[in-house]
Amino acid sequence: MLVFGGTGDLALHKLLPALYHLHCQGLLADDNHILALARQEFTREAYLSLVERHCRMHIALADFDERAWAGFSRRIQYFKLDANNASSFSALRGQLDLARERVYYLAVAPSLFTPIVHHLQLSGLATSQTRIVIEKPIGHNLASAKTINTAIGQVFAEHQVFRIDHYLGKEAVQNLLALRFGNALFEPLWRGQSIDHVQISVCETLGVESRGDYYEHAGALRDMVQNHLLQLLCLVAMEAPETYQAEAIRDEKVKVLHALKPITGQDVLDKTVRGQYGQGQVSGHRVPAYYFEKNVDNDSNTETFVALEVEVDNWRWAGVPFYLRTGKRLEQKCSEIIITFKALNRSLFGDVSPNRLVIRLQPDESITLQLMTKAPGRGMRLEASALNLHFSQKAGQAKRWDAYERLLLDTLEGDSTLFMRRDEVEAAWAWIDPILQGWQIYYQTPKTYPAGSQGPEQAQALLANHGREWYRA
Numbered sequence: 179m180l181v182f183g184g185t186g187d188l189a190l191h192k193l194l195p196a197l198y199h200l201h202c203q204g205l206l207a208d209d210n211h212i213l214a215l216a217r218q219e220f221t222r223e224a225y226l227s228l229v230e231r232h233c234r235m236h237i238a239l240a241d242f243d244e245r246a247w248a249g250f251s252r253r254i255q256y257f258k259l260d261a262n263n264a265s266s267f268s269a270l271r272g273q274l275d276l277a278r279e280r281v282y283y284l285a286v287a288p289s290l291f292t293p294i295v296h297h298l299q300l301s302g303l304a305t306s307q308t309r310i311v312i313e314k315p316i317g318h319n320l321a322s323a324k325t326i327n328t329a330i331g332q333v334f335a336e337h338q339v340f341r342i343d344h345y346l347g348k349e350a351v352q353n354l355l356a357l358r359f360g361n362a363l364f365e366p367l368w369r370g371q372s373i374d375h376v377q378i379s380v381c382e383t384l385g386v387e388s389r390g391d392y393y394e395h396a397g398a399l400r401d402m403v404q405n406h407l408l409q410l411l412c413l414v415a416m417e418a419p420e421t422y423q424a425e426a427i428r429d430e431k432v433k434v435l436h437a438l439k440p441i442t443g444q445d446v447l448d449k450t451v452r453g454q455y456g457q458g459q460v461s462g463h464r465v466p467a468y469y470f471e472k473n474v475d476n477d478s479n480t481e482t483f484v485a486l487e488v489e490v491d492n493w494r495w496a497g498v499p500f501y502l503r504t505g506k507r508l509e510q511k512c513s514e515i516i517i518t519f520k521a522l523n524r525s526l527f528g529d530v531s532p533n534r535l536v537i538r539l540q541p542d543e544s545i546t547l548q549l550m551t552k553a554p555g556r557g558m559r560l561e562a563s564a565l566n567l568h569f570s571q572k573a574g575q576a577k578r579w580d581a582y583e584r585l586l587l588d589t590l591e592g593d594s595t596l597f598m599r600r601d602e603v604e605a606a607w608a609w610i611d612p613i614l615q616g617w618q619i620y621y622q623t624p625k626t627y628p629a630g631s632q633g634p635e636q637a638q639a640l641l642a643n644h645g646r647e648w649y650r651a
């Protein structure tokens with residue numbers, strides 16, 4: 179595996195710790211090697227000490243084993259390379275055993291994707307024996323995503339391209355598929371006749387941290403909705419694939435993206451809410467407003483929060499709103515999908531809450547089915563109870579997989595089931611672009627919300643107008 183951007187945050191904090199875990203589990207072949215590439219001058223020893231320093235911060239103390247680390251570090255080499263320089267790639271070629279299969283992991287800014295694939299091609303390193311992995315952001319709109327995809331597509335066949343969305347590597351996300359397609363129970367109910375609405379929330383307590391530069395030009399819609407939230411929506415809404423194979427699953431996901439009703443014209447005013455965090459308190463600490471963050475314009479118009487009412491315009495989902503919401507500096511860190519079933523037409527027992535299926539991805543992965551049961555004691559009073567499946571509690575039986583571990587192993591094995599195909603990425607952008615345009619046309623400036631709150635009031639109103647509210651555990 180060749181990691182371009184081997185000195186960057188993604189490589190040091192996510193990829194190398196995940197590869198270490200795979201090594202410890204005996205899942206890397208003896209002759210799997212990691213070649214880290216970046217512009218800085220490093221001896222191998224200096225690079226290894228950089229990696230060790232960072233990995234120790236990201237690997238639990240109990241999992242850090244000195245002997246295993248020594249074995250893992252023997253797999254790692256470092257090579258100085260400037261992605262914009264053709265001669266660097268000729269020199270790189272001289273370092274490689276060309277008969278071997280290779281995975282190129284592009285842990286670099288997207289502006290380097292095109293020069294890297296171009297130079298890989300020119301230096302003869304883009305063979306049928308190779309794969310390429312890229313991370314979001316894949317473009318900032320449909321046109322730029324197409325430019326990147328076309329540049330990559332001129333060098334690598336689609337089956338060689340692995341577009342990572344690490345949400346898809348989460349255990350609970352795959353469990354959503356197991357739940358839907360491995361149980362007879364839910365299928366008859368998984369449709370507009372029985373489901374009132376769906377919520378997908380990805381809430382963070384962190385602010386923009388050190389990513390102000392990038393985030394100022396992205397915002398929550400591009401950074402989170404275009405990829406993670408729409409991917410989750412696809413998994414909830416898609417039809418059963420013919421087989422559990424990459425192409426069949428991706429065919430079904432892309433059909434959902436095509437069925438999303440466009441939010442155009444004045445609809446952006448009624449169906450979307452943009453927010454930006456002001457100063458406030460998160461976990462007892464005072465935090466500054468977004469526009470005071472480093473590398474952020476103090477007159478910034480970037481949204482750090484977005485809420486949307488989305489319609490999937492097909493037979494299964496007609497009339498069922500999907501409410502999506504994501505934001506930074508919110509009250510609680512939590513990623514969850516909530517399926518709320520319709521209320522009973524008639525109740526024998528007074529007030530009964532509708533059944534809910536809560537699929538939680540963060541902080542602890544779990545699935546909960548909320549049912550009404552009899553309150554203990556005399557009389558026939560009902561109360562809400564939960565059937566819980568906590569994966570962290572089951573984890574004693576088997577090691578829990580980190581999303582990157584699973585996805586890295588899949589790239590090594592060439593399994594693209596959990597990766598996004600070109601048409602998915604582009605269909606998602608085709609739906610996002612009109613919202614971005616609408617915000618411009620209607621001067622939709624973000625509404626301020628205090629850091630540590632639930633987001634702007636307008637996001638509450640989006641649901642309250644239909645007699646609903648955002649789910650709170």
Ligand code: NAD
Nearest residue numbers: 183184185186187188216217259260261285286287288313
């Ligand atoms: P970073 O700035 O920390 O690292 C960038 C890396 O690219 C460094 O190793 C740098 O030396 C290298 N680099 C820069 N210019 C180069 C050149 N001309 N030639 C060779 N190497 C060069 O960035 P990052 O946080 O690691 O993110 C990398 C990419 O992954 C970005 O597109 C980011 O949006 C995406 N991403 C990052 C994360 C994360 O957790 N950090 C998560 C998802 C996606």
